[in-house]
Amino acid sequence: MDLYQEFHDMMQSSTEEEKEVLRLALQAIRQKRERGSAYPSGFLGLSGEFVEDGVYRFRVPITPYMMNRGGIVHGGVIGTLADSTMGSLINKSLPEGKVAVTVEMKVNYLEPGVGSELISEARLIRLGNTLTFADCKVENGSGKRIAHATGTFAIIPMTS
Numbered sequence: 472m473d474l475y476q477e478f479h480d481m482m483q484s485s486t487e488e489e490k491e492v493l494r495l496a497l498q499a500i501r502q503k504r505e506r507g508s509a510y511p512s513g514f515l516g517l518s519g520e521f522v523e524d525g526v527y528r529f530r531v532p533i534t535p536y537m538m539n540r541g542g543i544v545h546g547g548v549i550g551t552l553a554d555s556t557m558g559s560l561i562n563k564s565l566p567e568g569k570v571a572v573t574v575e576m577k578v579n580y581l582e583p584g585v586g587s588e589l590i591s592e593a594r595l596i597r598l599g600n601t602l603t604f605a606d607c608k609v610e611n612g613s614g615k616r617i618a619h620a621t622g623t624f625a626i627i628p629m630t631s
Contacts, residue, residue, distance in 0.1 A: 499511075607620045
């Protein structure tokens with residue numbers, strides 16, 4: 472069976488939750504094409520903003536794609552969100568021709584990820600020439616902190 476036929480057949484028998492995951496896959500491809508985003512950013516629907524100098528924020532709806540079997544946001548998704556928020560903050564703070572890549576990250580999970588949205592906010596702690604350090608808080612839509620992350624990023628030349 473070719474991919475088109477498989478996709479068509481799946482759409483015919485999909486649950487609403489499965490259709491939402493497929494919609495997110497299309498969103499990820501679209502964001503990759505339009506903005507050069509990584510696929511995980513597209514699945515999460517990441518679109519951020521500076522809220523003050525050195526502070527960057529993402530707001531994302533909690534979707535079926537994010538959930539674990541226990542009905543809460545998967546810890547890996549929360550880690551990805553924190554990493555993406557810190558990485559976006561740093562990359563938007565670098566001169567042209569440079570890019571930041573994660574070297575080390577620590578995530579403390581404080582509360583279950585439940586609710587309608589996640590809000591991640593990264594703060595630049597130190598921007599160096601070769602290493603950069605940031606932290607990130609992740610809260611639910613009610614303002615309850617569900618995770619705290621720290622990360623070290625290497626500053627390297629952009630390769631393409």
